[in-house]
Amino acid sequence: MNDIAVLGLGHMGAAIAGRLAAAGYRVTAWNRSPRPPIPGVRHVDDLGSVDAGVVITMLTDGDAVEAVLAKLAPRAGTVVVDMSTIGPDAVRRIAAGLPAGVALVDAPVGGSTGAAAAGALRIFAGGADADVARVELVLAALGTVRRCGALGTGAAVKLVLNAALVTAVAGLADALTVAAAVGLDREAAVAVLRDGPLGFATERTLAPGAPAAHFRVALAAKDADLAIAAAGPDLPMLAAARTMMARAVPDDDLSALVRRP
Structure with a gap:
């Protein structure tokens, strides 16, 4: 073919x-x-x-x-x-x-x-x-x-992965807010987080060139909605991430959630 x-x-x-x-x-x-x-x-x-x-x-x-x-x-x-x-x-x-x-x-x-x-x-x-x-x-x-x-299992796997990604990015945003509140230098916080449980989310959103990843907030929110529709409303972490995305610019990359001034 x-x-x-x-x-x-x-x-x-x-x-x-x-x-x-x-x-x-x-x-x-x-x-x-x-x-x-x-x-x-x-x-x-x-x-x-x-x-x-x-x-x-x-x-x-x-x-x-x-x-x-x-x-x-x-x-x-x-x-x-x-x-x-x-x-x-x-x-x-x-x-x-x-x-x-x-x-x-x-x-x-x-x-x-x-x-x-x-x-x-x-x-x-x-x-x-x-x-x-x-x-x-x-x-x-x-x-x-x-x-x-x-048929459908590939789509199911991707939904699980994206649910994990958006909740991890939301968790990363919160971790960086805590870092700022306790006076930790942002670069030092990112270096520690990169080697920790949020390593993938840190690399995806904060590594050099990450904004070119082109995963729009609007698409990430759509994927979160699909996961919520499939699993029901008892998803507090995903619901919190969805609320955070609702406050972001839809055409921005998902990394915008953690790229705070």
Whole structure:
């Protein structure tokens, strides 16, 4: 399957399309609004002109994925790989609405644009073994593939990871507030926290270049809402993180929660 379509050219979709083109695949890309050209990628404005054996979606939410695939009407034999973060319920709903003979693999990712460009993403794949096998070589060009189980399990893993990330970032913000209150130099606090239980959140948000990670507050809040909808309201840490995100600028990177003056 050398012909691949990438639908959705936000930060991650564009990086994925560019990486696949650099790996030698014939890549067609579509986005709802105009985007800068990507070297080696054919851009189209009309979903009707997309014809590829593998269709990758990297879109905002389940409704967007469902609407775009309805307009695309992929042909029998196509494998749709959804790399968005939409939750397992949406994955199964989308699969039920696909035309006969079209397979779905949910394969959300861990890592951001730099990892995508370098082929170093962590990819959490859910779906029938035969369907995952058909696209595994393509996904391997983007990073390390972890088979998670049946359809929807990749999306479930990503929801758990993002719930952990946003609560950790909120905890990091509180820890830095405590550091300031007790007179600890911010750089000294960050150095200690980097080697402690919040090490990943510290590295993700406060390492040099971290603001370029491109995980918008609005998307992190959407993922928190998905987790709360799945697990119920008894999630005090996640609810607190969600409140903190509601006070932030939606288009800022998640690191803005801890980048206080």
